[in-house]
Structure formats: C-alpha cells, structure tokens
Amino acid sequence: MVNQQYRASDMMTCAIANLLNDGETVFHGVSSHLPMIAMMLAKRLHAPNLVHLNIPGGVNPSSVTQASYSSAGADLFSGAESYFPLEEVFDLSMRGRLDVAFLSGIQFDLHGNINASVVGSYQKPKVRLPGGAGSAVLIPTAKKAIIWRTKHDKRTFVENVDFITTRGNLWKIVTPLCIFQYKAGKLHLDRIQPTSSLEEVKANTGFELSYDEIKYTNAPTEKELSLLKKIDPFDYRSIEF
Structure with a gap:
C-alpha cells in the first residue's frame, strides 16, 4: 500500500534502499545519515545479508537508538x-x-565527473571545498558508486564541472527530483521521483536530458514508512533538508 503522506527525505531514503541488493558489501562515509538509514532499511526489508561498513569500523551496527547518533561516530560500534x-x-x-560506496559532491556534469574541490577557478575559487578525501579512491575502485544529493538545480548539475575531483564507477545519482544513471559515457535520466515531473527535472538541470523512456520511482509504502520510524526515530534522514 502506498502512503501519500511522505517527505522528500522519506522518498529518497526508500529509493536508495531499493537500489541495494541482498549480500552486497556497502560502505558510507562521513555526513551520510540518509544512506546510512537507507542501508538499515534495506537490511530490514529485502537485503538481510547486506554487509554495512562505515568510517568507525562497526560492521552491521544496530538501529539508531540515541539522539547523539552520528554517521561517523562511536555509536556505530553499538x-x-x-x-x-x-x-x-x-x-x-x-x-x-x-x-557499493555511497559518496557525494557539489557539482556533477553530463560526463559523470564529480567536483568536491572548488567552485570557480582552482587558482582563485569563489568557494574552496574539502576536496575528494576517500572518494578519489573509492569511486574509481568500488563496483558501484551511488551519489546522493539533496539539492537539484542548475548550479549542481552542470554541463562541465569547474574541477574534476574524481570519476570512475559512478552508477546512480539520487536527488529529490530524479535518479540519474551513468551509461555510455554520460548521465541518463533513469527515473523521475513520484513528486516531480519531466518538466521540473529539465528546468533544474544544466545539461540536456537523455532518456530512453519516462519512468517513475515507486512511492514509499506504508511498510517502508513504518519501518523508517522505528529505524530512525530521531529523523536523521532529514538532516540535509
């Protein structure tokens, strides 16, 4: 049963969980509450043998039970x-x-390049960012890299990024508006989120959309939303919104 009372954070968490398969070994980094909760949801729903890896090193941590929970803190040992x-x-x-490796960035372009280093010129940037950190290693080497980004606009999805921090085995990019898939050397529109439209995705993307057919992501079900409340009682999945 589909529930119409859901938020963008719920929708993205469920969409990401449904990209994960049973038996996969999956890693998330720092500031990764949304994919962390999605991994826990997948384990409860359809992927009980998924192996959850993270920065502190706690394998398959239990559900979120503390208000101080962090996606890179000692709580993951609990x-x-x-x-x-x-x-x-x-x-x-x-x-x-x-x-699978969950990572993110600031700019993404049609060719699958990811920028997490600077906005503007590298020599005289408008904004200097933290840089690639582990993504420079993990995106090229993990079997599948899934990017999540809670902002979808023309400054984020551009024709060419200002600086190529990393590129490699990019598989999907999940946003509040859609899911992109990288194939044949460029980003393709895979699915549109149920609360969005082709017109909205076009209006907020800085490159021409490429797609084979118009498909929509499944809306969260009552069961998924009920489990999310149990897994994530402090609503960490919504921190970035």
Whole structure:
C-alpha cells in the first residue's frame, strides 16, 4: 500500500534502499545519515545479508537508538557484529570486493565527473571545498558508486564541472527530483521521483536530458514508512533538508 503522506527525505531514503541488493558489501562515509538509514532499511526489508561498513569500523551496527547518533561516530560500534577499520575498506575496494560506496559532491556534469574541490577557478575559487578525501579512491575502485544529493538545480548539475575531483564507477545519482544513471559515457535520466515531473527535472538541470523512456520511482509504502520510524526515530534522514 502506498502512503501519500511522505517527505522528500522519506522518498529518497526508500529509493536508495531499493537500489541495494541482498549480500552486497556497502560502505558510507562521513555526513551520510540518509544512506546510512537507507542501508538499515534495506537490511530490514529485502537485503538481510547486506554487509554495512562505515568510517568507525562497526560492521552491521544496530538501529539508531540515541539522539547523539552520528554517521561517523562511536555509536556505530553499538551492537555491531565485528570491527573492520577504514584502511581495510580502501584495500577491499581496490581489490574489487566492495560492491557499493555511497559518496557525494557539489557539482556533477553530463560526463559523470564529480567536483568536491572548488567552485570557480582552482587558482582563485569563489568557494574552496574539502576536496575528494576517500572518494578519489573509492569511486574509481568500488563496483558501484551511488551519489546522493539533496539539492537539484542548475548550479549542481552542470554541463562541465569547474574541477574534476574524481570519476570512475559512478552508477546512480539520487536527488529529490530524479535518479540519474551513468551509461555510455554520460548521465541518463533513469527515473523521475513520484513528486516531480519531466518538466521540473529539465528546468533544474544544466545539461540536456537523455532518456530512453519516462519512468517513475515507486512511492514509499506504508511498510517502508513504518519501518523508517522505528529505524530512525530521531529523523536523521532529514538532516540535509
């Protein structure tokens, strides 16, 4: 049963959870509350054997139970099944054993390039950003990189990024408006979110859309929304909105 009373954060979390498969080994980095909750939701719904890796190293942490919970904090050790440190995650990825890595950025272009370094000229930028950190290693080496971005506008999705921080095995980009898929050397419109439209996606994207057919993401179900309340009682999935 589909529930019409849901928010963009609920919709994106469910959409991301549905991209994950049972048995996959999946990693999320810092400031990654939304994909973290999506991974927990996938494990409860259809992917019980998904392996959840993270920055602190707690493998398969329990659900969010504290108001101080962090996507990169010691809370991820609470109830974790084992310990797998961050340096081993990079090694795992470079050996071709990391199925999915969740990462993000500031600018994305038609050709699948990701910018997390500067806005404007590199020598004299308007804004200097943190840079690639682990994404420069994980995006090229993980089997699939999933990007999430809670802002979808023409400054974010551009014809050419101002600086190429990283590129590689980009698979999907999930936003409040749509899901892009990288194939044949460029971003294609995969699915439109149920609260958006083709016209809205076009109006907020800085490059010409390419798509085979118009498809829509499934709206969150009553079961998904009910589980989200249990998994994420402090609503961490909405922090970025």
